[in-house]
Amino acid sequence: MFDTALSFNDLLFLLKGAGVTLSVTAFAVVGGTVLGLLFGVLRSHVSPWAVLPLTFVLDVFRSVPLLIQLILANASQAIAGLQFSPFVTSCIVLALYTSAYCTEIVRGAIEAVPPVTRRAARSLGLTWGQDMTQIVFPMALRVGLPSWIGLTLGVMKDSALVLWLGIIELLRASQILVTRLQEPMFILLIAGAIYFALSFPIARLGGRLEKRWQEND
Amino acid sequence: MIEIENVHKSFGALEVLKGINLTVDKGEVVSVIGGSGSGKSTLLTCINGLEPINSGRILVDGIEVHAKTTDLNKLRRKIGIVFQQFNAFPHLTVLENVTLAPRKVKGLSRQEAEEIAVKHLTHVGLAEKLNVYPGRLSGGQQQRMAIARALAMSPDYMLFDEVTSALDPQLVGEVLDTLKMLADEGMTMICVTHEMSFARDVSNRVAFFHKGVMAEIGPPEQIFGNAQHEETRKFLSSVR
Ligand SMILES: Nc1ncnc2c1ncn2[C@@H]1O[C@H](COP(=O)(O)OP(=O)(O)OP(=O)(O)O)[C@@H](O)[C@H]1O
Numbered sequence: 001m002f003d004t005a006l007s008f009n010d011l012l013f014l015l016k017g018a019g020v021t022l023s024v025t026a027f028a029v030v031g032g033t034v035l036g037l038l039f040g041v042l043r044s045h046v047s048p049w050a051v052l053p054l055t056f057v058l059d060v061f062r063s064v065p066l067l068i069q070l071i072l073a074n075a076s077q078a079i080a081g082l083q084f085s086p087f088v089t090s091c092i093v094l095a096l097y098t099s100a101y102c103t104e105i106v107r108g109a110i111e112a113v114p115p116v117t118r119r120a121a122r123s124l125g126l127t128w129g130q131d132m133t134q135i136v137f138p139m140a141l142r143v144g145l146p147s148w149i150g151l152t153l154g155v156m157k158d159s160a161l162v163l164w165l166g167i168i169e170l171l172r173a174s175q176i177l178v179t180r181l182q183e184p185m186f187i188l189l190i191a192g193a194i195y196f197a198l199s200f201p202i203a204r205l206g207g208r209l210e211k212r213w214q215e216n217d
Numbered sequence: 218m219i220e221i222e223n224v225h226k227s228f229g230a231l232e233v234l235k236g237i238n239l240t241v242d243k244g245e246v247v248s249v250i251g252g253s254g255s256g257k258s259t260l261l262t263c264i265n266g267l268e269p270i271n272s273g274r275i276l277v278d279g280i281e282v283h284a285k286t287t288d289l290n291k292l293r294r295k296i297g298i299v300f301q302q303f304n305a306f307p308h309l310t311v312l313e314n315v316t317l318a319p320r321k322v323k324g325l326s327r328q329e330a331e332e333i334a335v336k337h338l339t340h341v342g343l344a345e346k347l348n349v350y351p352g353r354l355s356g357g358q359q360q361r362m363a364i365a366r367a368l369a370m371s372p373d374y375m376l377f378d379e380v381t382s383a384l385d386p387q388l389v390g391e392v393l394d395t396l397k398m399l400a401d402e403g404m405t406m407i408c409v410t411h412e413m414s415f416a417r418d419v420s421n422r423v424a425f426f427h428k429g430v431m432a433e434i435g436p437p438e439q440i441f442g443n444a445q446h447e448e449t450r451k452f453l454s455s456v457r
Pocket residue numbers: 228233251252253254255256257258259260
């Protein structure tokens with residue numbers, strides 16, 4: 001079992017790939033969440049007609065396979081002469097993709113706050129902004145967090161698709177090693193373990209927060 | 218003083234208030250009774266500007282609630298409201314529920330706000346529950362907390378919308394006692410209620426709403442003893 005051709009440098013190569021996976025995911029999730037918050041608030045407060053174009057675009061991001069989006073975006077930016085690196089293109093596409101899902105999570109979570117609770121807040125003299133920051137967001141966070149964690153973990157796995165733009169992230173790195181060393185089982189096991197190690201803290205954090213909130217109910 | 222002058226209010230095609238006129242003086246307790254859907258809750262939410270009106274006007278201490286120039290967030294400090302449905306902020310403790318508005322709206326320090334909150338929570342019998350989350354409170358305790366939360370803004374007027382109707386019968390008494398106590402202290406109150414004995418014993422005047430119209434208003438003796446309107450008598454015999 002431990003008789004392997006995998007060297008320390010190969011392991012570093014895999015970890016570097018993991019670093020790329022993590023940074024693409026981080027950009028996508030942070031960017032997607034910021035946009036998702038903005039769009040989600042819009043979707044839940046503005047009349048559906050006014051945000052119809054936005055809703056439509058987000059629906060496109062949710063329904064077209066990510067791989068197609070990545071390749072189309074990469075080709076379009078080249079044609080437009082933007083000279084984005086594949087990494088930048090990947091981050092932008094993944095962030096928009098994430099924002100489309102995040103928008104729905106945010107909208108659903110905001111709409112789960114009972115209207116009478118918000119009325120109570122406003123009737124105490126809180127402004128709309130204070131109602132949002134003091135009441136709506138904290139309450140919505142409890143509703144939306146599990147879905148948001150799920151989204152984040154999903155984006156981390158989906159980020160493997162950026163290998164099609166020539167980026168060497170974790171999955172691509174393991175593919176390269178598999179081809180060279182011909183030890184698919186062992187290498188994929190390690191890659192899987194690294195994915196797990198990246199995901200686990202996020203999943204645990206979510207679980208712990210949920211548990212703490214539940215104790216208050 | 219709250220002056221309601223010929224107020225009309227519709228939700229879409231449905232006219233819910235059809236020309237309401239009512240003046241409530243300082244220190245007065247007015248109970249509002251009437252059938253379901255007669256517009257009682259809507260009137261309360263119009264008074265503090267949570268709902269717009271279609272015509273007429275509402276003045277609170279001479280300030281027109283629905284005028285464009287009125288700072289509603291400021292006006293609402295004067296008017297406390299407690300709703301029928303439980304509406305505690307579930308992510309905040311009882312104490313935090315009550316200190317939130319004094320701190321954020323009035324800009325009091327945490328310590329000042331907590332002093333006020335403890336005073337009002339003690340007043341409504343929740344001194345033991347300061348650091349408990351609302352989910353752990355009974356319905357009656359939640360409503361009393363909501364009352365303390367409104368009182369902590371030192372309002373001049375309190376609006377109560379059937380605050381006991383979501384409660385188990387054995388919890389109704391404790392909340393009504395709290396309302397009585399407020400009335401005795403001279404708070405100006407408009408109470409929408411289904412508790413006829415409360416309306417009779419506590420209010421200065423009782424208003425009967427029927428299909429968006431204030432069909433009759435008068436002292437409790439008149440409404441409960443010698444109602445002028447057929448509809449009032451019908452309603453009262455149906456709830457007894
Ligand atoms: N936000 C709203 N949108 C549309 N219709 C509404 C809205 N709020 C209330 N209504 C309607 O207005 C009418 C009056 O409602 P309101 O809640 O004021 O009655 P109520 O006298 O308080 O009745 P209840 O005793 O059942 O509480 C009802 O027919 C109700 O369906």
